[in-house]
Amino acid sequence: MPQPDLHDLHETLGDLVVASHRLTRLAARVTGSTESPAVWRTLSVLQTAGAMRLGELAAQSRVSQPTMTKLVRNLVESEWVKRIADTDDARAWQIDLTPKGAAALQDWRDQLTAALVPMFADLTEDEIAAMRSTVRIIGSRVDLSTAASAALMTTGS
Template identity: 45%
Template sequence: MENRRRVIVELVAQTQRLTRLAAQATGNSTPASSWRLLSILDREGPQRIGTLAAAVRVSQPALTQIAQQLTEQGLVVKGPDPDDARAAILTLTDEGRVAIADWRAELGGALSPYFSGLDADAWEHLAATVEILTALDKESL
């Protein structure tokens, strides 16, 4: 059991390292929290600001500020929550979908050289890891 916990901790540490490497490799100055927000909206659809703040791991006022910037850029729209007039819902725009697709393509291109030495077995392991993490993410929703 202890070995499994170490593997989980190391997986998290290495994904954080890969995230930093991605930011450096792309030279992209957009804050990671903005990309997390756009990715969540792309994957899960419209969300309440409070829910997004927790998912992005920022305070609600910070998320409101991020949302305002992304709204000004035309990447998201803010609208009323039909179930609660006090709450707002963010929705990804078509421009936001293009931006997230472009960012993912940029990431893939920038990081590909770091993975170029992997053999077919290593790629199979990475693909399996992605499938496992995707399944775990879907189960936790």
């Protein structure tokens, strides 16, 4: 199998990240959601990675720990997350997604996609298949990266 042109790959990945961010911002604006993107990012992290300590959640959500503390307080009040005792350290807490939070996240994702469907309704079956393929490729690489990161954290390397 021939090797990809690394310059072209670099440029394409950069364009993909920019387009993805623009698409997400556009969809969020169209839905009229007043929730901070950090809320949805945090719920998504918890849904994907499971319960974790506040500091780790802040790092994965890309916010400061004080910001995450405030965010979690609001999410607990909304019953979208819950604090659970950390089994490894009785003094610590882990944050976990609640069914109500998972439902809110799914509802938000449904709103995003509903807002975008009209913009993409004229795509051909081949274009939709290309998008589906792109999603699978990206998902598999992100999953590999996440697994590798977790393995490095576990071994302390």
